[in-house]
Amino acid sequence: MRHALFGLSALLLLGLAVHAVAQSQDGAEIAWSTSPSSIVTPSQNIDKSAWESHRGRVRTPSEDQHLVDPVLNGAIDLHAHFGPDAYSRQWDAFEIARMAQARGMRGLVFKNHWSESAGIANLVREYAAPGLEVFGSLALNTPEGGINPQAVRYFAEVEGHFGKVVWMPTHDAEHEVLSRGQARPYVRVSADGALLPEVLEVLDLIAEFRLTLATGHVTSEEMLMIVRAAQRRGIDRIIMTHPNLGPAYTDPNMEQMREAIAMGAYIEVVASQLRRAGRDEVIAKIRALGPEHCIISSDSGLVGTPNHADALVMAARDLRSAGFSERDLDLMFKINPARVLGLPDQLGPPAP
Amino acid sequence: MADEGAIKSREQRIKSLLVGAIDLHCHSGPSIMPRTLDHIEALQEASAAGLRAVLIKDHYYSATPITELLNKQFAHLGVTLLSGVPLNNALGGFNIYAVDHGIKLGARMVWMPTFTAKNHIEANASGKGFPQTSKSMLAPIPLTVLDAGGKLIPEVGPILDLIAEHDVVLSGGHLHITEIFPLFEEAKRRGVKRLLVNHPSFLIGATHDDIRALVAMGSYIEHSFCLFIEMVGRGRPPVFPPEELAALITAGTVERTILASDLGQVGNDRPVEGFMSVISTCIDLGFSDEQIRRMISLNAAELIGLDEVSQGAAASARAPG
Numbered sequence: 023m024r025h026a027l028f029g030l031s032a033l034l035l036l037g038l039a040v041h042a043v044a045q046s047q048d049g050a051e052i053a054w055s056t057s058p059s060s061i062v063t064p065s066q067n068i069d070k071s072a073w074e075s076h077r078g079r080v081r082t083p084s085e086d087q088h089l090v091d092p093v094l095n096g097a098i099d100l101h102a103h104f105g106p107d108a109y110s111r112q113w114d115a116f117e118i119a120r121m122a123q124a125r126g127m128r129g130l131v132f133k134n135h136w137s138e139s140a141g142i143a144n145l146v147r148e149y150a151a152p153g154l155e156v157f158g159s160l161a162l163n164t165p166e167g168g169i170n171p172q173a174v175r176y177f178a179e180v181e182g183h184f185g186k187v188v189w190m191p192t193h194d195a196e197h198e199v200l201s202r203g204q205a206r207p208y209v210r211v212s213a214d215g216a217l218l219p220e221v222l223e224v225l226d227l228i229a230e231f232r233l234t235l236a237t238g239h240v241t242s243e244e245m246l247m248i249v250r251a252a253q254r255r256g257i258d259r260i261i262m263t264h265p266n267l268g269p270a271y272t273d274p275n276m277e278q279m280r281e282a283i284a285m286g287a288y289i290e291v292v293a294s295q296l297r298r299a300g301r302d303e304v305i306a307k308i309r310a311l312g313p314e315h316c317i318i319s320s321d322s323g324l325v326g327t328p329n330h331a332d333a334l335v336m337a338a339r340d341l342r343s344a345g346f347s348e349r350d351l352d353l354m355f356k357i358n359p360a361r362v363l364g365l366p367d368q369l370g371p372p373a374p
Numbered sequence: 375m376a377d378e379g380a381i382k383s384r385e386q387r388i389k390s391l392l393v394g395a396i397d398l399h400c401h402s403g404p405s406i407m408p409r410t411l412d413h414i415e416a417l418q419e420a421s422a423a424g425l426r427a428v429l430i431k432d433h434y435y436s437a438t439p440i441t442e443l444l445n446k447q448f449a450h451l452g453v454t455l456l457s458g459v460p461l462n463n464a465l466g467g468f469n470i471y472a473v474d475h476g477i478k479l480g481a482r483m484v485w486m487p488t489f490t491a492k493n494h495i496e497a498n499a500s501g502k503g504f505p506q507t508s509k510s511m512l513a514p515i516p517l518t519v520l521d522a523g524g525k526l527i528p529e530v531g532p533i534l535d536l537i538a539e540h541d542v543v544l545s546g547g548h549l550h551i552t553e554i555f556p557l558f559e560e561a562k563r564r565g566v567k568r569l570l571v572n573h574p575s576f577l578i579g580a581t582h583d584d585i586r587a588l589v590a591m592g593s594y595i596e597h598s599f600c601l602f603i604e605m606v607g608r609g610r611p612p613v614f615p616p617e618e619l620a621a622l623i624t625a626g627t628v629e630r631t632i633l634a635s636d637l638g639q640v641g642n643d644r645p646v647e648g649f650m651s652v653i654s655t656c657i658d659l660g661f662s663d664e665q666i667r668r669m670i671s672l673n674a675a676e677l678i679g680l681d682e683v684s685q686g687a688a689a690s691a692r693a694p695g
Contacts, residue, residue, distance in 0.1 A: 057529045164472075
């Protein structure tokens with residue numbers, strides 16, 4: 023099985039089995055005018071989908087540690103996974119919002135890889151945690167039609183206008199799928215060294231509707247092309263999605279990160295990066311790049327991970343003991359997240 | 375006094391028929407269209423009236439993550455929320471991955487294109503007067519299941535396979551009846567068992583003979599009853615006379631007809647109010663309680679496989695993790 027997979031992925035990497043024109047499962051060529059044009063389906067879809075490839079991972083739920091820390095007062099978590107989802111999440115959107123509010127946080131951006139959450143953000147604000155600044159996001163993976171301008175235009179218009187962050191492809195990004203050696207549908211953002219026209223149309227919409235761009239799990243070169251094109255359109259709310267979390271994600275070098283920062287991008291560091299091998303390197307990079315350009319988010323939600331507030335507190339304590347000041351922490355947990363969402367600076371929780 | 379007694383017993387008759395009703399076509403919000411109630415209000419009002427289930431339909435998004443969330447958070451209300459995947463441009467059109475993900479989360483219906491169906495766009499251009507979004511959206515890419523030669527386009531086949539494999543409902547959406555017939559034939563060939571045509575007399579272009587033919591194929595016929603009732607709130611008479619509804623029911627048979635609200639638009643009556651009106655209309659048309667129950671509840675439950683859904687939900691609640 024492993025060999026078969028490797029063989030196929032090698033073919034994919036060599037471009038032998040993949041064409042710009044995809045094929046349907048029964049082998050017929052698809053005319054893409056009425057269906058997603060940025061999605062490529064391998065001739066043999068062995069791994070089916072990113073959530074299928076997650077199947078069978080069973081974990082013990084984590085305990086709420088009720089960690090208390092001033093860093094939570096006014097914090098905004100830009101990367102809050104929630105249920106329901108196609109793989110198991112420990113808490114649903116209502117539970118996470120209530121927990122965040124009880125812990126003094128200012129806001130959350132709900133992240134799901136497969137479906138947008140602008141409507142859920144609206145309902146959560148009204149029924150679960152009034153006063154918490156909750157936003158939805160949209161990740162341009164296969165279930166949303168890949169790089170789909172129509173999805174972005176819809177997302178910008180959902181009642182309440184709480185749809186805020188648009189992620190370029192994440193788990194379905196060509197880079198992630200091929201670098202994991204998987205044979206499953208993926209979303210391209212570029213071909214022959216240039217961004218697809220659909221990507222530019224999506225960036226036009228992000229600029230027009232003042233949304234926030236997150237770069238997703240693309241290659242470092244693609245990430246830079248996206249940030250350059252965004253900057254040309256005047257987009258000043260850009261998150262570079264967790265660089266250096268691993269080779270299947272965007273894995274830029276310092277020079278590439280500095281180039282993106284110079285164009286206004288914030289570097290996202292997810293809490294788990296501070297609690298695993300390589301943490302010293304991550305801390306050194308934050309120091310070198312400057313806390314004024316970095317954002318800490320939880321990326322929590324999977325069964326077994328610390329809850330979102332606990333994860334942020336643990337990250338803050340790690341950074342504090344590494345020598346970062348309270349001002350640095352305010353920047354990375356409160357001020358920069360607010361700015362990248364276009365919200366006013368505010369250091370404490372919202373007034374009751 | 376006798377009149378008062380008669381009114382009271384009629385009210386009671388209507389209210390008792392409401393208990394157990396299923397609305398397969400509820401347009402609650404949030405949405406990009408102006409909606410008079412949100413999904414939670416729809417759920418609360420359905421619960422207060424004793425409805426059994428409500429299927430949320432949004433033209434732009436797959437609402438299943440929301441219905442699953444609310445089924446958990448509002449389980450005490452005792453109403454099952456359902457939804458499905460609308461194959462319009464916002465989800466990538468004929469996007470099998472949207473269908474796959476929707477089904478994974480519990481979607482029970484796949485709508486062929488509605489607002490971005492070629493048929494819908496053309497009918498709207500000629501002034502059919504469908505509700506509009508609050509602001510103008512990107513120009514739609516018109517979707518049809520047929521190629522220039524009248525054959526089904528290849529994207530559709532694998533989507534039908536997935537619908538068959540998971541035994542969910544295929545709705546014809548806003549496709550024209552001339553598209554629905556070849557689509558349903560292919561769907562049946564591939565093993566799809568649950569077929570639905572929405573408002574065949576409106577926009578779809580189906581005649582009474584077409585409705586008979588659809589029923590003969592095994593399809594259920596859903597009429598949007600908002601078209602056949604008075605809008606009490608704004609004193610607007612029915613768009614089409616109740617006698618037309620009676621004729622449509624005769625064509626499609628009580629055994630295969632589903633009456634669903636298609637309500638939720640700002641200015642229109644709320645779905646539960648609409649149900650009371652349509653039950654009253656059906657009583658006036660001479661339908662028995664048993665026949666009315668078929669059309670507002672039992673047929674919908676059979677089409678959607680609601681008893682199986684409930685069992686599935688109970689099973690997954692027991693399953694570890």
